Amino acid sequence: MDPQIAHVYGTADWVVTNYSSLIEKIRSAGDALGLHIHAWRWKESLATWVVDLDQAWVNQCVRVGFESFRTSLNQTCAYHRFGDLWTSDATLALVEELGAQIDLTPEPGQRGCRADEFFADYFVDTSEMPRRPYRPSKSDFRNPDELHGRKLWIMPMSTGSTDWLPEVFRNGNGSGDSARGTIGTARARLRSTFDSMRGRYEGFLDRSDGEFIAGWAYDNSRPDAAVEVEIYDDQFLLATTPAGIFRPDLLAKGKGNGKCCFNVGVPSCLKDGRAHSIRAKVKGTSFYLNNSPRELKCRAADSPTKYATLNLSFDSWGLCRIIDRILSNSEANYLTLVVRSDVADRPDQSSNMEQTLEYLLAHPSITELAFETPAEGLHMLLLLEASSD
Known part of the structure; x- marks a missing residue:
């Protein structure tokens, strides 16, 4: 609910008007509703939308959102998350004044914001x-201030480094490829050819x-x-991954349901400027994927390590590694997950979401997890902290 929605659909509360039965099901189930506001403004001279972070415009967007929420749902908005990786102390002051109890905007580890060039200086x-x-300081929302801070709570999104440690390092001297070394490259490729001729794998x-x-x-x-x-x-195992991401071209070529793609981020240990021989094969077989090996050669400075937010539409393999690290940390008692409402219309993102949720539901820690609204989760975290004091 913001001026962009009002401009495109006629009213800022268009989603409530047009999906009233769905909204009611959400409320009846005890789930929480909140606002996700963007400061997009139509720029006539460019005939496009731009992210306008002028505080006066941001305030207008926030006021439009909160008022539309109040009048269409007959309740005050308690949860807020600003868009484009951006917020400010003035914005938090306003959303607190308008009734928000929890802000879920910040994504720790992220640098910058998705503003247009006109607002490049609005770096966060x-x-x-x-x-x-935590309760944020009134002068800098990135700092906690329990005594003199805001009444509003900040509940940061769960994030983590996209870097990871290959299995060869986690397992001491590592796992080797039995199809190489003891058997030899030529023989392994011959067996791979036989598997291919049988037509089972592609x-x-x-x-x-x-x-x-x-x-x-496939x-x-x-x-x-x-x-x-x-x-x-070369012969050292880096990772094992399911090939389960959707690709429309593979569906069009008759490869089952099209969910047979994999996508693994390159770990920093391979970004050393040296040439690495990357190969991939079907686990438990000697079938190497066509185009194996491929050379990988890059430096860390060419592709610095990034942080990723637990957005369910993102690459599932990377998110599952982050989930593991968070849940293995005894001080990290919660996960905050993000997903856009249009993920169901994007088969590649939907397949990522399915894989990540399946992984989470099968995780050894699942019996210790509860799916809660932000307020319920915050209450539980405060109780856990009080019991540990």
């Missing part, structure tokens, strides 16, 4: 801010660069099942 560095709920290693190792794998005998793919640097 949240790299060092807390990763647990696949291609599409990419190995400073960002991702990616490709696809099992003709199980057309809708995700194939497990092992990724190697």
Whole structure:
């Protein structure tokens, strides 16, 4: 609910008017509703929308959102999350004044915001801010101030480094590729050819660069099942990943339901300026994906490590590694997950969401987790902290 919605659809509360039965089901189930406001303004001279972070315009967007929420839902908005990785002390002061109890905007570890060039100076560095709920200082929302801070709470999004440690390092001297070394490259490739001739497996290693190792794998005998793919640097195992991300071109080519793609971020240990021989094969077989090996050569300075927010539409393999790290930290008692409402209309993002949720529901810690609204989660966290004092 903001001026952009009003401009495009006629009213800022368009979603409540047009999806009233769905909204009622959400409320009846005990789930919470909140506002996700964007400061987009139509720029006539460019005939496009731009992110306008002038505080006066931001205030107008916030007021439009809160008023539309109040009048259409007959309740005050308690939860707020500003868009485009941005917020400010003035904005938090306003949303608190308008009745918000919890703000879920900050994404710790992220630097900058998604503003247009006209507002490039509106840089927000949240790299060092807390990763647990806190009452923010009135002068700098990134700092906690329990005594003199705001009544409003900040509940940061769960984030984590996209970097990861390959299995070869986690397992001491590592796991090797039995199809190499003891058996030998030539023999392994011959066995791979036999597997291919039988027609059971197909696949291609599409990419190995400073960002991702990616490709696809398909099992003709199980057309809708995700194939497990092992990724190697020469003979050393880096990672095992399901090939279960949707790609429309693979669906069009008759590869089952099209969910047979994989996408793994490159770890920093491979960003050393040296040439690495990247290969991928179907786990438990000697079938190498076509185009294996591919050379990967990059430096850390060419592709610095990034932080990712737990957005369910993002690359599932990377998010699951972050979830593992968060849940293995005894001080991290909660996960805050994000997903856009249009994910169901984007098959690639939807398949990412399905894989991440399946992984989470099968996680060893699942019996200790509860799915809560922000207020319920905050209450539980405060109780846990009080009991540990």
